[in-house]
Amino acid sequence: MQALYAQLLVGLINGSFYALLSLGLAVIFGMLNIINFAHGALYMMGAFCAYFLLNVLNIGYWPALIIAPIVVGIFGMILERTMLQWLAGLDHLYGLLLTFGLALIIQGVFQNYFGSSGLPYSIPSELQGGMNLGFMYLPIYRGWVVVFSLVVCIATWFLIEKTRLGANLRAATENPTLVRAFGINVPRMITLTYGLGVGLAALAGVLSAPINQVRPLMGENVIIVVFAVVVIGGMGSIMGSIVTGFALGVIEGLTKYFYPEASNTVVFVFMVLVLLVKPTGLTGRAA
Amino acid sequence: MKNRISALLLGTALALAGGNLAFAQDKVIKIGSLSDQSGLYADLGGPGSTLAAQMAVEDSGMIAKGWKIDIISGDHLNKPDVGVNIARQWFDVDKVDVIVDVPNSGVALAVSNLVKEKNRVLLDSGAGSSDLTNAQCTPNTIHWTYDTYTLAHGTGSALTKAGGDSWFFLTADYAFGAALERDTTAAVQAAGGKVLGGVKHPLGTSDFSSFLLQAQASKAKIIGLANAGADTTTAIKQAAEFGIVAGGQKLAALLLFITDVHALGLNTAQGLNFTETFYWDMNDQDRAFAKRFQERMKNHSMPTMVHAGVYSSLLHYFKALDALGGNPHDGAKVVAKMKEMPTDDPLFGKGSIEPNGRAIHPAYLFQVKKPSESKGPWDYYNLVATIPASEAFTPLDKSTCPLLKK
Numbered sequence: 001m002q003a004l005y006a007q008l009l010v011g012l013i014n015g016s017f018y019a020l021l022s023l024g025l026a027v028i029f030g031m032l033n034i035i036n037f038a039h040g041a042l043y044m045m046g047a048f049c050a051y052f053l054l055n056v057l058n059i060g061y062w063p064a065l066i067i068a069p070i071v072v073g074i075f076g077m078i079l080e081r082t083m084l085q086w087l088a089g090l091d092h093l094y095g096l097l098l099t100f101g102l103a104l105i106i107q108g109v110f111q112n113y114f115g116s117s118g119l120p121y122s123i124p125s126e127l128q129g130g131m132n133l134g135f136m137y138l139p140i141y142r143g144w145v146v147v148f149s150l151v152v153c154i155a156t157w158f159l160i161e162k163t164r165l166g167a168n169l170r171a172a173t174e175n176p177t178l179v180r181a182f183g184i185n186v187p188r189m190i191t192l193t194y195g196l197g198v199g200l201a202a203l204a205g206v207l208s209a210p211i212n213q214v215r216p217l218m219g220e221n222v223i224i225v226v227f228a229v230v231v232i233g234g235m236g237s238i239m240g241s242i243v244t245g246f247a248l249g250v251i252e253g254l255t256k257y258f259y260p261e262a263s264n265t266v267v268f269v270f271m272v273l274v275l276l277v278k279p280t281g282l283t284g285r286a287a
Numbered sequence: 288m289k290n291r292i293s294a295l296l297l298g299t300a301l302a303l304a305g306g307n308l309a310f311a312q313d314k315v316i317k318i319g320s321l322s323d324q325s326g327l328y329a330d331l332g333g334p335g336s337t338l339a340a341q342m343a344v345e346d347s348g349m350i351a352k353g354w355k356i357d358i359i360s361g362d363h364l365n366k367p368d369v370g371v372n373i374a375r376q377w378f379d380v381d382k383v384d385v386i387v388d389v390p391n392s393g394v395a396l397a398v399s400n401l402v403k404e405k406n407r408v409l410l411d412s413g414a415g416s417s418d419l420t421n422a423q424c425t426p427n428t429i430h431w432t433y434d435t436y437t438l439a440h441g442t443g444s445a446l447t448k449a450g451g452d453s454w455f456f457l458t459a460d461y462a463f464g465a466a467l468e469r470d471t472t473a474a475v476q477a478a479g480g481k482v483l484g485g486v487k488h489p490l491g492t493s494d495f496s497s498f499l500l501q502a503q504a505s506k507a508k509i510i511g512l513a514n515a516g517a518d519t520t521t522a523i524k525q526a527a528e529f530g531i532v533a534g535g536q537k538l539a540a541l542l543l544f545i546t547d548v549h550a551l552g553l554n555t556a557q558g559l560n561f562t563e564t565f566y567w568d569m570n571d572q573d574r575a576f577a578k579r580f581q582e583r584m585k586n587h588s589m590p591t592m593v594h595a596g597v598y599s600s601l602l603h604y605f606k607a608l609d610a611l612g613g614n615p616h617d618g619a620k621v622v623a624k625m626k627e628m629p630t631d632d633p634l635f636g637k638g639s640i641e642p643n644g645r646a647i648h649p650a651y652l653f654q655v656k657k658p659s660e661s662k663g664p665w666d667y668y669n670l671v672a673t674i675p676a677s678e679a680f681t682p683l684d685k686s687t688c689p690l691l692k693k
Contacts, residue, residue, distance in 0.1 A: 003504055010496045115586045116329040117517060120552035123528070130530050136500060139528045211528065212493055213520055213550055217326070221493055256497035261460055263497075264489045 006136035007257040008250055013142045015249020016149035017204055021222065022229040022241040023153055024200035027160065030236030031173050031193045034084060035092055037100040039226065040219025041107050042198050045072050046205025047214045048110065051121050061124035061210070068206045069199035076198025080191050103219075110216035118213025145207050152203065153242045156196075160238055169193060228271045234281030244282060312613030314354045318344075318601070319383040321373060321398065322413060324362035327491050327517035328390045330546040331591045332413040334360075336388040338583055339594040342576075343601035349609070359383070363394050365490065370394035371401055378405045384616060385410060385604060387597050390515075392416035392463035396423055403427045407618040410604060412596030415515070415542060416466040417681060420645040424688035427618040429625060431646045432596030433564050435463070436681045438541045439470035441562030441652050441674055446509055446539050447478035454539075455507035456485030457498050457522060459514035467513040467541055483507045488514070495522045499529050508537060515542045520550050527555055544591040548667045553658040556667075564650045564679075565592035565634055566668050572633040589665045599632040600646070638676055643688035650679035 021043060028036045049068035053059040059067065079102065087094045123141045130139040160166035169189060172179040176186045205218075212218055229248050233240035248267055255266040262269075274282060320340050322332040337360045344356050359381060363370035370389070377383035378401070386402065389395040390413025402409040403425040410429050411419060417434040447454075454475050458464040464487070472482050483505050486498050499522070502510045510531065512519050519540050526538055540547075543561040567577035567589045576598070580590045590598075607624040608614055615621065622644070630638040630646060638648035653668040661667060683691065 003500065006500045007497055010494075010500065013496070014494055111325065111329070112585060115546070115588060116325070116327060116333075117331075117520065117546045117550035120524075120550065120555065122552075122554070130528075137503070137530050137534070139530070141528065142496075211525065213517065213524065215517065218493065221491060253497055257501070260486050260488055260498065264492070 003135075003257065004254075007253045009133075009136060009138065009253075010256075011250035011253020012246060013146055013249070014252060015246035016146045017208060017222070017245075018226055018229050018249050019153050019242045019245025020149045020200055020204040020207070021226040022233065022245045023156055023238065024197040024204075025226060025230050026233070026236055026238050026241040027156065027200070028194060028197035029230070030238065031160075031169055032084075032190055033092065033173070034087070034095040034099065034194075036197065037096055037223070038079070038103040038106065039099075039197075039201050040223030041103040042072055042076060042201040042219070043205040043208075043222065044110065044216060044219040045075065045106065046202025047121070047209040047212075047218060048114075048205075049202065050206045050209045051119055051214045054121065061206075064206050065203065069202040072202035072205075073195040073199035077191050077195040080194040084194065085187065085190070103223075107216055107220065114216055116215065116217060118215035118218070121209040121214050123210040141210060145211075149204075149207065152200070156200065157238050157242065225267050228267045232271050232274045232281055234283040237281070237283045240281065240283030312611075312615050314352075314613055316349075316354060316356045316385070316605075316608065316614055317381060317383045318356065318358045319374070319377045319381070319386045320358060320360040320388055320597070321363055321370060321377075321386050321394075322360070322388045323365050323390055324360065326365055328365065328413065328515065330550075330586075330588065331516055331544040332388050332390040332593045332597075335580075335584060335588070335590065335594045336412070336597045338580065339590065339597040340387055340601055342580065342583075343598045343605070346598075347602055347605040349605050352609070354608075363389070363391070365391045365394065367394045367397040371397050374398050374401050375405075378407055384408060384614065384618075385601075385621075387411075387601060388413045388593065390414055390593060391461075392418070392466060393461045395419060396462060399423065399425055399428045402618065405618075408604065408621055410597070410600040412600060413593045415463045417470060418462070418466055420641070420643045421681065421687045422689075424643045424686075424690055426644075426690060427622055429600065429622060429640060429644045429646060431600040432592050433542075433562070433650065434645070434680065435467040435470040437564070437650050437674075437679050438467060438562050439474040440678065441650050442539055442541050442560055443471040443474035443511070444478045445652055445672070446537070446560060447475050447480040451509040451537055451539070452478075452480035453507045454480060454482045454509045454511050455502045455505040456482070456511045456513050457495070457502060458485055458487050459490050459518055460487040461490055463515065464513045468511075471511055471513065471541060485511075485513075488518070490518070492518060493521060495525045496529065498522075499526055499531060503529065503531055503534070503536065506536075508535075509539050510536055511539045511541055513541055516544070516547065517550075519543060520547045523551055523559070524555055544593070545589055545665070545667060546591055548655055549588065549665065553656060553661055553667065556655045557657045559655045560652065560671065561655075562650055562652055562674070563592045563668075564648060565590075565595040566651065566653065566670075568666065568668070569651075569670075576634060595634045599630075599634050602632050603628070603630050603640075641680075641683055641686075643683070643686050643690055645680050645686075647676045647680055649676050650674040 050064040127141040233244035256263040320337040361373040385408040392414040395414035412432045417436040419430045458468045626640045635648040652672040
């Protein structure tokens with residue numbers, strides 16, 4: 001029984017990464033209608049950004065949590081300005097192919113220079129060590145990841161669903177012409193939104209740098225799971241992707257305990273089941 | 288009239304050439320470097336193996352003797368079907384004579400079968416499964432660098448004898464992991480230890496916490512990592528996070544490469560015991576090779592034992608071809624010649640190749656240095672013990688290779 005609690009908690013930790021990443025994807029898809037396959041590569045760039053900040057400029061983990069998402073977010077906005085904006089109004093497939101190609105290029109460039117083994121990044125001294133919860137030894141850093149990502153997820157949800165800015169944004173995707181008539185600069189808002197989604201990916205990258213190696217391919221596996229999360233949660237649904245992210249982390253954790261060989265397929269089995277029963281995803285509405 | 292004579296002569300020449308084709312010797316060699324070029328094993332093999340092959344060609348002096356040697360490379364993506372498809376195309380279309388490297392035992396075993404069918408040569412350096420020279424041995428395959436027997440008997444026996452008498456395995460769920468767990472279990476039991484259990488994880492796992500918790504709960508003294516590359520480094524790093532070593536359990540990285548230690552950093556990796564057959568800083572010849580290699584590598588990493596194995600096995604292959612006076616394009620014949628000749632090269636020293644295709648040379652038990660002991664980048668290993676060639680690999684009388692039963 002103790003082991004079960006431990007696995008549940010571990011699942012929750014992984015779930016927080018899924019939630020952060022799928023949140024970014026959901027924001028981008030919901031607001032821009034772009035299926036952002038470059039998300040995994042941008043997540044990886046966030047981790048590398050933290051690594052460079054530490055090793056080149058001697059800037060530690062805490063500032064990196066803010067700086068890396070901004071730097072990578074700006075990179076994302078440049079991508080949106082120079083490439084993605086020309087795809088507005090076209091079929092989803094074009095955006096998917098463009099971002100997929102970008103992901104391959106970014107990963108290829110990083111792999112060319114840094115190989116595939118990865119680079120070390122240690123846990124900040126304030127969060128080292130762990131505590132004994134009785135049923136498991138919880139590394140403090142992992143606890144921090146869960147709490148921090150929950151806060152970020154809820155803040156993002158609040159920003160988009162409950163504030164005037166979010167309302168403008170949602171309106172702009174429904175009817176850009178009308179919103180423009182109110183004097184709002186819609187293209188700039190779209191660019192900033194893409195930057196926000198990308199920034200969330202980079203933030204997840206910084207958070208995961210001390211846990212995983214900083215590796216060029218770190219985003220490659222995770223992105224596929226995260227897409228499954230978004231599909232299960234319902235494309236574009238903010239709350240749906242947060243809840244599903246955490247839930248799937250837990251399901252995966254339990255699988256690792258009961259039948260470890262299936263742990264990297266269980267998410268997709270779950271996706272198939274959900275799509276068969278409810279094709280719009282758990283929280284999605286019919287179009 | 289003149290035209291008819293030349294046509295006749297041409298026809299005769301072609302007929303003669305055709306008749307001789309099966310025995311034709313020429314001085315052309317085509318090498319295929321088949322590896323994981325982009326995934327979790329790309330640093331231990333990958334582009335570095337292609338570079339090692341190039342260096343072997345340059346250092347062998349074969350070009351000066353009039354040989355024409357080409358190298359092509361391919362990415363098997365750690366998928367046996369992809370690897371076999373590339374190899375098949377190489378044999379049928381590109382006329383490749385010899386395939387080198389092939390990390391990932393699943394791919395290596397599949398390719399080895401095809402190599403036998405097409406009568407070419409496989410010089411395997413990257414794969415670990417000892418099955419390549421046991422039940423699945425072929426007259427066309429030479430397994431050069433290390434195998435799971437070496438790792439099991441080096442690290443497994445040493446740690447068990449040093450008091451680590453209860454084990455729990457984290458095993459990569461494919462041919463290599465299974466072979467390594469099997470061989471290590473045998474070595475641990477032979478040394479008087481017992482295995483409490485194990486868990487199989489998918490290849491390329493990014494989060495080991497669930498598996499580590501199970502290992503922790505087992506209360507085994509040693510947690511054996513029967514995996515490789517990025518899987519091993521991730522597991523080690525996360526084990527530190529979960530306080531496994533601090534809690535009194537010990538990690539045994541059964542297969543660890545210098546690129547893995549580099550990726551972990553000495554702070555995390557210090558004190559790990561593991562077995563390898565090559566380290567760049569063992570003697571002047573190794574250092575000279577490593578320095579040239581490092582200068583030419585894109586990410587300036589030192590050669591792993593897999594890279595060294597590709598280099599040395601090719602040097603020996605060239606020697607055999609030179610002794611044959613030409614390339615007969617007959618894989619089994621070349622491999623037979625290679626087995627006949629003693630091996631002697633700058634990196635692995637003097638040795639031999641057993642009838643089952645196993646190259647024999649010493650192995651070394653290393654320990655990762657403390658950060659304070661290291662004099663700079665890539666100065667990572669302390670030599671703990673040397674395992675003589677005769678003990679480092681499966682004894683011939685225990686080998687299950689069908690080639691031996693006659």
